[in-house]
Amino acid sequence: GPYRVGVIVGSLSKESINRRLANALTHLAPEGFEFFEISYADLPLYNRDFDADYPQVALDFKAQVASADALLFVTPEYNRSLPGPLKNAIDWGSRPWGQNVWAHKPTGVVGASMGAIGTAVGQQSLRATLGFLNARQMTAPEAYIHYSPGLIDDDGRVTTPGTEEFLRQFMAAFAEYTARVLTVIPQA
Numbered sequence: 001g002p003y004r005v006g007v008i009v010g011s012l013s014k015e016s017i018n019r020r021l022a023n024a025l026t027h028l029a030p031e032g033f034e035f036f037e038i039s040y041a042d043l044p045l046y047n048r049d050f051d052a053d054y055p056q057v058a059l060d061f062k063a064q065v066a067s068a069d070a071l072l073f074v075t076p077e078y079n080r081s082l083p084g085p086l087k088n089a090i091d092w093g094s095r096p097w098g099q100n101v102w103a104h105k106p107t108g109v110v111g112a113s114m115g116a117i118g119t120a121v122g123q124q125s126l127r128a129t130l131g132f133l134n135a136r137q138m139t140a141p142e143a144y145i146h147y148s149p150g151l152i153d154d155d156g157r158v159t160t161p162g163t164e165e166f167l168r169q170f171m172a173a174f175a176e177y178t179a180r181v182l183t184v185i186p187q188a
């Protein structure tokens with residue numbers, strides 16, 4: 001059947017440009033890939049006291065991640081790092097010790113910002129964490145999207161042809177990367 005990709009949007013804002021970007025990317029993906037969003041908005045702030053008895057909301061979150069063949073992170077940069085809520089979700093997924101749900105997952109990282117360097121530093125922070133957690137990462141091509149108003153319309157259509165083609169190629173590369181990783185590392 002088709003590969004199922006879990007999309008994790010690094011912004012909880014109702015107006016999120018990264019949610020717009022995620023929507024556009026799912027439209028530009030090649031055939032054979034299905035997308036579902038993995039929400040983490042209801043997770044409490046993690047601390048290790050939870051490890052002895054994980055709350056149901058965290059078990060559900062981990063089950064969603066585990067069920068995905070691959071993960072696509074679409075995230076803003078906050079203060080030159082990844083947003084705290086996203087980091088909190090990743091921490092939940094990494095515990096209890098020995099039950100790290102991120103291990104061996106094929107992942108892609110992309111993000112949009114109004115700022116000139118378009119999430120590059122935040123993506124590096126996220127990549128460092130994913131690396132430590134033993135996730136597989138597509139490390140090239142990279143995609144740092146400099147967002148200006150109207151770049152992606154309400155239907156998830158990219159209004160600049162050059163950017164649309166760039167994102168289509170990014171998704172083609174992510175699809176190929178995912179298929180390659182799954183050939184050697186079947187997911188549970």
Ligand code: FNR
Pocket residue numbers: 011012013015016017018019076077078079080081112113114115116117118119
């Ligand atoms: C930002 N923003 C931002 N932009 C950037 O390019 N580099 C940065 O380090 C930051 N830091 C930052 C911190 C905080 C707390 C906020 C609220 C914002 C601006 C950010 O890119 C912009 O608000 C985006 O619109 C956020 O993405 P979403 O929420 O629209 O997807």
